[in-house]
Amino acid sequence: MYRGGPGMLAWVLHRITGVAVLVFLLLHIVETSMLLYGPQAYDHALALYKQPWFKPLELLLVAAVVYHAGNGLVVLVLDLFPHATRWYRTLFWVGAAAYVVVMVPVAVIMLRPLFAP
Amino acid sequence: MKVHVRIKRFNPEKDRRPYWADYEVPTDPFDRVLDVLHYIKWNLDGTLALRRSCAHGICGSDAMLINGRNRLACKVLVKDLGNRITVEPLRGLPVIKDLVVDMEPFFAKYRHVMPWLVNDEPPPARERLQSPEERARIDDTTKCILCAVCTTACPIFWGNGEFLGPAALVAAHRFIFDSRDRAAAERLALLAERSGAFKCRTVFNCTDACPQGIEITKAIQELKRAIVLSRA
Amino acid sequence: MQATRVRPNGWEWVSWLYMRVSAVLLLGLVLGHLYIMHVINSTDTIDFAFVAQRFATPFWRVYDLLILVLALSHGLNGLRGIVNDYTRPGGGWRLVWNLGLWTVGLVFTLLGALVLFSFDPSAFARR
Amino acid sequence: MPVHEYDAVIVGAGGAGLFAALELGRQRDLRVAVLSKLYPTRSHTGAAQGGIGAALGNEEEDHWEWHMFDTVKGGDYLVDQDAAEILAREAIETIYDLEHYGLPFDRTPDGRIAQRRFGGHTHHFGQGPVRRACHAADRTGHMILQTLYQQCLRNNVHFFNEFQVVDLLLEDGVAAGVVAWEILTGELHVFHSRAVMFATGGWGRIFKVSSNAHTLTGDGAAICWRRGIPLEDMEFYQFHPTGIYRLGILMSEAARGEGAILRNRHGERFMERYSPNLLDLAPRDIIARAMITEIREGRGIDGKDYLHLDFTHLPRQVLDEKLPEITSFARTYLGVDPATQPVPVQPTAHYAMGGIPTDVWGRVIRDERNTPVPGLYAAGECACVSVHGANRLGTNSLVDILVFGRRAGRDMARYLKEAERVPVAHNPDSDVREELERLRNSTGGEKVGTIREELAACMMEWCGIFRNGPDLQRMLDKLGELRDRYARITLDDRGCKFNQDLLEAWELGCLLDVAEATVRSALNRTESRGAHMREDYPKRDDAQWLKHTLLYRDGRFAYKPVTITRFQPQERKY
Ligand SMILES: Cc1cc2nc3c(=O)[nH]c(=O)nc-3n(C[C@H](O)[C@H](O)[C@H](O)COP(=O)(O)OP(=O)(O)OC[C@H]3O[C@@H](n4cnc5c(N)ncnc54)[C@H](O)[C@@H]3O)c2cc1C
Ligand code: HEM
Ligand code: SF4
Numbered sequence A: 001m002y003r004g005g006p007g008m009l010a011w012v013l014h015r016i017t018g019v020a021v022l023v024f025l026l027l028h029i030v031e032t033s034m035l036l037y038g039p040q041a042y043d044h045a046l047a048l049y050k051q052p053w054f055k056p057l058e059l060l061l062v063a064a065v066v067y068h069a070g071n072g073l074v075v076l077v078l079d080l081f082p083h084a085t086r087w088y089r090t091l092f093w094v095g096a097a098a099y100v101v102v103m104v105p106v107a108v109i110m111l112r113p114l115f116a117p
Numbered sequence B: 001m002k003v004h005v006r007i008k009r010f011n012p013e014k015d016r017r018p019y020w021a022d023y024e025v026p027t028d029p030f031d032r033v034l035d036v037l038h039y040i041k042w043n044l045d046g047t048l049a050l051r052r053s054c055a056h057g058i059c060g061s062d063a064m065l066i067n068g069r070n071r072l073a074c075k076v077l078v079k080d081l082g083n084r085i086t087v088e089p090l091r092g093l094p095v096i097k098d099l100v101v102d103m104e105p106f107f108a109k110y111r112h113v114m115p116w117l118v119n120d121e122p123p124p125a126r127e128r129l130q131s132p133e134e135r136a137r138i139d140d141t142t143k144c145i146l147c148a149v150c151t152t153a154c155p156i157f158w159g160n161g162e163f164l165g166p167a168a169l170v171a172a173h174r175f176i177f178d179s180r181d182r183a184a185a186e187r188l189a190l191l192a193e194r195s196g197a198f199k200c201r202t203v204f205n206c207t208d209a210c211p212q213g214i215e216i217t218k219a220i221q222e223l224k225r226a227i228v229l230s231r232a
Numbered sequence C: 001m002q003a004t005r006v007r008p009n010g011w012e013w014v015s016w017l018y019m020r021v022s023a024v025l026l027l028g029l030v031l032g033h034l035y036i037m038h039v040i041n042s043t044d045t046i047d048f049a050f051v052a053q054r055f056a057t058p059f060w061r062v063y064d065l066l067i068l069v070l071a072l073s074h075g076l077n078g079l080r081g082i083v084n085d086y087t088r089p090g091g092g093w094r095l096v097w098n099l100g101l102w103t104v105g106l107v108f109t110l111l112g113a114l115v116l117f118s119f120d121p122s123a124f125a126r127r
Numbered sequence D: 001m002p003v004h005e006y007d008a009v010i011v012g013a014g015g016a017g018l019f020a021a022l023e024l025g026r027q028r029d030l031r032v033a034v035l036s037k038l039y040p041t042r043s044h045t046g047a048a049q050g051g052i053g054a055a056l057g058n059e060e061e062d063h064w065e066w067h068m069f070d071t072v073k074g075g076d077y078l079v080d081q082d083a084a085e086i087l088a089r090e091a092i093e094t095i096y097d098l099e100h101y102g103l104p105f106d107r108t109p110d111g112r113i114a115q116r117r118f119g120g121h122t123h124h125f126g127q128g129p130v131r132r133a134c135h136a137a138d139r140t141g142h143m144i145l146q147t148l149y150q151q152c153l154r155n156n157v158h159f160f161n162e163f164q165v166v167d168l169l170l171e172d173g174v175a176a177g178v179v180a181w182e183i184l185t186g187e188l189h190v191f192h193s194r195a196v197m198f199a200t201g202g203w204g205r206i207f208k209v210s211s212n213a214h215t216l217t218g219d220g221a222a223i224c225w226r227r228g229i230p231l232e233d234m235e236f237y238q239f240h241p242t243g244i245y246r247l248g249i250l251m252s253e254a255a256r257g258e259g260a261i262l263r264n265r266h267g268e269r270f271m272e273r274y275s276p277n278l279l280d281l282a283p284r285d286i287i288a289r290a291m292i293t294e295i296r297e298g299r300g301i302d303g304k305d306y307l308h309l310d311f312t313h314l315p316r317q318v319l320d321e322k323l324p325e326i327t328s329f330a331r332t333y334l335g336v337d338p339a340t341q342p343v344p345v346q347p348t349a350h351y352a353m354g355g356i357p358t359d360v361w362g363r364v365i366r367d368e369r370n371t372p373v374p375g376l377y378a379a380g381e382c383a384c385v386s387v388h389g390a391n392r393l394g395t396n397s398l399v400d401i402l403v404f405g406r407r408a409g410r411d412m413a414r415y416l417k418e419a420e421r422v423p424v425a426h427n428p429d430s431d432v433r434e435e436l437e438r439l440r441n442s443t444g445g446e447k448v449g450t451i452r453e454e455l456a457a458c459m460m461e462w463c464g465i466f467r468n469g470p471d472l473q474r475m476l477d478k479l480g481e482l483r484d485r486y487a488r489i490t491l492d493d494r495g496c497k498f499n500q501d502l503l504e505a506w507e508l509g510c511l512l513d514v515a516e517a518t519v520r521s522a523l524n525r526t527e528s529r530g531a532h533m534r535e536d537y538p539k540r541d542d543a544q545w546l547k548h549t550l551l552y553r554d555g556r557f558a559y560k561p562v563t564i565t566r567f568q569p570q571e572r573k574y
């Protein structure tokens, strides 16, 4: 293993989330296209999403998109201001903190139905 | 203080694949890893092969993977590693023997970016003038000692040997931003290629590892920006 | 010993720039989409009727079309970059992948556009 | 056995070799090969920190005559003054040349090359320090090496990297090529050429504490010596005053040029007592001796064998901007921050004033009558022109490698216009092949590393800064013993590919040769001059010894008069 810094971790995650979200996007398009076959077909497809075990996956999807978007923002900052590379570690930790701040409430809201009586 | 050293060994004349060898070496905390390797080479096993010359971090010979990071063996002290030291050859370049890798692909990339000052205007009788500010613009990238630490720490390079790699980009930067140079456009065109600057995904392994402390990623970002601005 | 000069292939910067531009646009669109669909609402409440109601205004159709086109092109272009990182130029794998990516891109864009343009809830209204 | 045909073969890719190669490469119609045991950018020229002297007068009034005078006086009048004049004059155009080639010098506010003070460089023939050293922070050598390598790449020079040259081919006294060992494969190659140049650098590794790279083993000098060329002025070896304690890593003179001060255990600026005018910027031999004297008289730090180099009164900005490299050395290797703590230093073996004798065009000469060896050239630290005489001034080595590297290149181009190709003997590599096989297969149990360490430790002890007859004789006997043991080494590695074990064994042979030349010459010269300090003959003796030593491998000495043009020898005081 190469012991890379935060930059390497950020990049690996960005890449993984990018591909994962792309795969989901393709699925999403297929499932949405069921609209053309009418309500039964569509609602049947959507029933998949309504399984309880899907909730965590849904959260994972949101988490992935939010991560990808957040890190994408960092990348954009680094592209716009080459000088910002000097503080990339700071950017990384600020980003990580912001990520936690956003994702904790989102997770609570999204997972609540699971625990609802 | 005794340290335990693991070295990834490979002798093309004997071994079919690399293997790990273990050594116990008496050291002083202020010893360099290079001293440790020399101890092994000169006392335990003379077949160990590694490049080195200056022994104080300025010639760039002894880049290797030490405890999971690319470093110069002569620039890292035992006290900063603890008593277990793992040494491997650089990633992404073919291994010739033990810690010696084939540097040709690396230098070929360096040569590719025209790493020489181009200015065919007749020179003045004395020096070409350059303000301290213009000089400062390239100060960082002139420090490169071509040790290959950065390029072989870049995951994009591991995956794709075509990538010019940070070191070649640093060399290009050094000339593109030199106020006396006249070939920036030509170099930028080379870097705009598929295997050029845009392959860099701001991973920062290069910057983190550079023994000269060069802000490599910053330089590469400046190059990307220069390419885009020159085209758009 | 001079390096051989390769004729510069001038499109990589366009791709790079496109990733940035699409990213900026996607940022608002995707996060808005996620917020509405997965946080305010949830998959539990989404069904045919919900979508039908949503698509009643052209605004959402355009919104979704933009996401569709941008996200697909951004994602596939991103994947193209990844493929280029692990395949050799001029090699067969790279060609196969690139063809595949283009095909997927075209097919899915068409499919998505077809849904967005031709979807007519009233067609199923009295069934 | 592969044979390569070239017009010129240059051995060594430091500053000297590369500048010569560049001069030839620019001729377009010549085929030039540079053979180097290291990748060119690894050459030790890259280690040079402080600067390169030239009387540009960018910062204050300066004249090449002053530079010449300092060089002659610094060398304790053993300098050949025709050569010193060339050095001082051509330094100026050479610096401009390098600037035009792209070297990123530091700049003055008006855009000219910036200059700083350096030891022994004065205005008005010794009146006080002058700003003469052109620099690029403390990476001057690095920038020179990079710039020249880059221009060679641009100008048609062929590089053979990691080719160790192991023999010189002389046919009837004319240079005909070299034999080189391709380190990667272990194969011997013959390079057949009309001109050969050695630019293999120094041999600081004969001493234990040294600023020199592990690879500086005196190969070029040893090879020439074995082929009947004498070595000149080998007794003069410079110790640099400020090496990092025990490691020998250099704290450049630029440190003192920027204001750092040497202190003893009492915090005293002891150079006030040894050189009231130039203080810490006196020439190196004087400071190194002063330091050893302080240490011997018990004023080393904690009574030990080192002193302090004090930067603490300098603004941090000076350290960061003007001396970044050496600041980082202190931090990395000692954990000391020079801005707040003094750095422990001791003299370190640094520079060989002597070497392969040449004339002012870099042509190797074979005797005291200056008879050139046709087609054979040498420049840089391995050569002796002699511009450094008995002691080199700081910054003058870089000037030397560039000025005389360039001249050698130019003269070779001239020579190649007429020179015929000399055929080489039938098996040109048989001598070395035999020697290498002997080393590879010898089975006496002695270890190369041990012999080398003993050599370096004893040389430091008996042939270091202070020398005397009995110690030198002891060293000579020791060398005999080490040679016997060298004949009985056993290698661990008997393979072909990248066999460094064998490589180091061969290099040890070179070290033993240059050490022997040094000791014999030192024993022979019964006076003290410049860096050569005989405790049993503490005075300079111009009547007997104002002459260059030429030592042949068979032990025969010859002497060459010193060329004196402008400056008559005087007592040397600073
Ligand atoms: C730490 C340090 C700091 C210095 N600072 C200064 C300074 O500030 N100013 C100054 O004027 N001088 C300075 N010097 C001295 C100066 O740098 C050197 O004397 C000079 O660079 C020597 O250059 P060169 O071209 O002769 O040889 P080097 O640069 O040493 O190059 C030798 C070349 O020969 C090759 N070689 C050797 N043996 C063989 C072989 N058998 N076969 C093939 N190739 C071979 C090597 O690979 C290398 O390429 C400094 C020296 C040191 C050590
Ligand atoms: C939400 C807003 C988004 C932003 C801000 C964003 C940002 C970015 C940026 C800046 C890059 C370039 C990274 C680089 O060159 O280092 C990128 C790459 C990528 N993106 Fe996005 N993106 C977003 C949404 C998406 C979506 C929805 C997908 C999936 C369809 C996606 C898939 C990818 C992929 C696969 C890559 C390539 C990753 C790589 O090369 O490592 N992105 N993204
Ligand atoms: S940029 Fe840094 S890491 Fe890369 S080759 Fe140059 S000195 Fe080494």
Ligand code: F3S
Pocket: B153, B154, B155, B156, B157, B165, B166, B199, B200, B201, B202, B203, B204, B205, B206, B207, B216, B217, B220
């Ligand atoms: S590690 Fe590689 S991806 Fe870029 S920032 Fe450095 S070159």
Ligand code: FES
Pocket: B051, B052, B053, B054, B055, B056, B057, B058, B059, B060, B061, B062, B063, B072, B073, B074, B075
């Ligand atoms: S040996 Fe020169 S950099 Fe380590």
